[in-house]
Amino acid sequence: MPTPDYNVDLDLGEPPPELQEYARQQCGEDPNTRLQAIYELRDMIYERGECSPHRMDDDFLLRFLRARNFIPQRAHRLMVNYYQFKEENPELFENVYPLDLRRIGDANVIAVPPYRDQNGRRLLLYRIGCWDPKSFAVEDIFKATIFALELGMLEQRTQILGGVALFDLEDLSTNHAWQMTPSIASKVVKLLVSSFPATTHAIHVINHSWTFDIMYSMFKPLLTSDMRSKIFFHGYDFTSLHKHIEPDFLPERYGGIWPDYPYTVWLESLKKNYAVAKEVLACGYKFREEEICPEVVRRLKQEGVKLS
Numbered sequence: 001m002p003t004p005d006y007n008v009d010l011d012l013g014e015p016p017p018e019l020q021e022y023a024r025q026q027c028g029e030d031p032n033t034r035l036q037a038i039y040e041l042r043d044m045i046y047e048r049g050e051c052s053p054h055r056m057d058d059d060f061l062l063r064f065l066r067a068r069n070f071i072p073q074r075a076h077r078l079m080v081n082y083y084q085f086k087e088e089n090p091e092l093f094e095n096v097y098p099l100d101l102r103r104i105g106d107a108n109v110i111a112v113p114p115y116r117d118q119n120g121r122r123l124l125l126y127r128i129g130c131w132d133p134k135s136f137a138v139e140d141i142f143k144a145t146i147f148a149l150e151l152g153m154l155e156q157r158t159q160i161l162g163g164v165a166l167f168d169l170e171d172l173s174t175n176h177a178w179q180m181t182p183s184i185a186s187k188v189v190k191l192l193v194s195s196f197p198a199t200t201h202a203i204h205v206i207n208h209s210w211t212f213d214i215m216y217s218m219f220k221p222l223l224t225s226d227m228r229s230k231i232f233f234h235g236y237d238f239t240s241l242h243k244h245i246e247p248d249f250l251p252e253r254y255g256g257i258w259p260d261y262p263y264t265v266w267l268e269s270l271k272k273n274y275a276v277a278k279e280v281l282a283c284g285y286k287f288r289e290e291e292i293c294p295e296v297v298r299r300l301k302q303e304g305v306k307l308s
Contacts, residue, residue, distance in 0.1 A: 009269060010276055015156045019120075023160045028070035037065055040072040041079075048076070051083040054282065063197040066159045078197060085195040089187065092142050093284055097308075098267060099291050103136060104144045105263025112148050113261050117249045121201055122152050122163040125251070129171030129207075138179050142187065144263065149191070149198050150283050151266065154276065162199030164245065165192075168254075170207035177214045185218035193227050203231045206241055206254070274299050281305055 015023065023029040038061050045053060053060070061075075064082075068074035086093050104110055111125045124145070131141065152158040192200050205212070220228070234240040238255040250256025270276055271292040278300060281287070286308040289297055300307065 009273070010151060011155045011157050012275060013156075015160060019157060019160055023066070027066050027160060029066060029160075030070075034062075034070075037070050037072055037075075038062065041065060041075050044072055044076045045079065050076075050080045053079065053083065054284070063153050063159050067197040067199055078194070081190070081195040082197060085190055089142075091139055092146060095286065096143055096147070096284075097286050097288065097291075098147050098270065098280065099287070101140070101144045101147060102264045102267055104140055105267070107131065107135065108260070108262070109141060110144050110148070111261055111263050112151075112266055113251070113258065114265055115249065115258065117164055118246045119161065120157060121161045122155075122158050123245075123249075124148060124163055124165045125168070126166065127168045127170070128176055129169060129173070131176065133175060133179055138184055142191075145191065146196075147285070148263075148266075149196055150280070150285075151270075151276070153198055154279055158198070162201040164201050165203045166245075166254075167203065167205045168207050169205065169209070169212050172209065172211045172215075174211060174214075177211050180215040180218050182218055185222060189219060189222040189227075193224065200227075200230060202244065204234060204241055204244060205231065206234045206238070207236055208233065272296065278303075278305060281307065 020029075020031070024031075035058075038058050041061050041064065042056060045051065045056070064075040064079050065072070068078050108127050108130045110127075113123050113125065116122055152163060190196075192203070223231075232240075232244060241250070241254060247256045249258075251258045251260055253260065270280065274296045277287065277292060277296050281300070289307055292307075297307070
């Protein structure tokens with residue numbers, strides 16, 4: 001079977017009209033009052049002084065408003081949580097070189113396919129059973145996840161539609177379960193629910209056994225009823241999964257049509273994209289000069305942007 005067409009480039013353009021209508025209905029985003037909501041959020045940030053954002057431009061604030069139905073008070077709380085999470089977990093954000101995260105992609109633990117689901121949402125795939133805790137720490141999986149979320153949030157399409165996570169727990173062992181401490185569970189929930197300007201539309205769990213029950217017992221008390229309603233358990237039944245994500249938008253291993261794509265397809269694309277590299281550096285990530293395209297390095301230096 002020929003490989004379907006795909007595109008590894010991020011969609012950095014304006015959302016099409018049909019997506020703008022979706023944003024109006026589902027995110028409360030009214031073009032006539034959008035600027036007013038942005039101004040309200042900006043004023044709130046200055047007046048309350050609970051966080052010091054690294055950016056205050058309209059596009060950045062818009063991410064938080066879209067994630068909270070355009071209610072400035074809720075968007076402000078999300079922003080405070082976002083920066084508080086960064087302060088509480090400096091090891092996940094300081095001195096992070098995104099291209100070093102390729103080892104997690106090489107191990108097939110995490111992947112962001114270069115295609116979307118039938119509703120246009122990004123997919124984030126995990127194969128936890130492929131993770132060898134002796135090879136790299138759970139913090140590295142967090143770093144890779146956070147970086148994927150940061151990249152996704154550069155796309156207005158993803159800001160509006162949200163994303164879908166798929167957890168494949170085949171070969172999950174008690175060794176993996178022991179890694180799931182209450183602290184780790186809390187960090188996962190904060191990322192998915194309260195501390196990141198991204199909307200998790202659904203979480204699908206497949207190939208799970210009794211070992212997962214041990215891990216899930218850590219999460220469940222931390223989840224709101226709304227979040228629990230977005231989690232779907234399919235066991236080993238792919239037809240159940242297909243009721244939510246059609247086979248045309250899944251890898252072959254889950255009854256779909258696509259090959260497995262590694263996390264690294266995004267990293268390779270990143271090296272050649274000036275706009276994305278600049279955004280990533282603004283988030284606090286770092287690059288070594290030899291890692292990225294010379295033309296991208298030249299333009300960044302020309303603008304006075306430091307690589308590390």
